Amino acid sequence: VNKFIDIASLRVEYSTKRFNPEDANPNPYKQFDEWLKEAVYADVPEPNAMTLATITEANTPSARIVLLKGLDERGFTFFTNYNSAKGLAIKKNPHVALVFCWLELQRQVRIEGIAEKLPAAESDAYFSARPYGSQIGAHASPQSSVIANSTVLEQQFEYFTKKYPEGKVPRPENWGGYLVKPQLIEFWQGRASRMHDRLQYTQRDGRWLIQLLAP
């Protein structure tokens, strides 16, 4: 009942939180994991939602939300249609940026790096773990293409439901994961009077350099 009030009080609490270089995990993946866990415990809605920015063929920026589906020492993983607008953009220019925004914790994480396709076996493993409807949807939707009306899409969905029974849906070749290998990760902790804490990790000769940035 008092969920709204609880969230407000959490906010007050966190505005006094600091993020100092001496508190930072030397490994940015572990630091990210800690913050993501805290976002989950704080009931942030869709805490793994992130903005993905790409560069189009015309050299213009383009951004949309996708879901983070994996994190390890290689980088950050998400899944999509390889022939979508973002997929084609990445093919031309693999430089991407990711942004997480956890307002309940007054936190932001910014990532810049290079996207590459996940090995097919890993995309297969994730695809086979998805719900049946999502698997069919991946076949039915030519993501980012203009379609005449939604009936076309429904007919496609119908068609693939008949073609592939539950448990027997192969991964479409044009659907899979991307791994974003980060070159820069910035952690931002909001503080009073705009005196925010910003810590930037950058790759230097296989090691992570940690620097404090002015807010």
Ligand SMILES: Cc1cc2nc3c(=O)[nH]c(=O)nc-3n(C[C@H](O)[C@H](O)[C@H](O)COP(=O)(O)O)c2cc1C
């Ligand atoms: C909360 C949320 C999560 C989303 N997750 C994904 C995702 O994981 N993969 C994906 O392809 N699209 C996802 N989308 C849809 C994308 O934002 C976007 O509409 C779609 O991928 C087409 O983008 P594009 O035309 O720029 O390629 C999500 C949207 C929202 C609002």
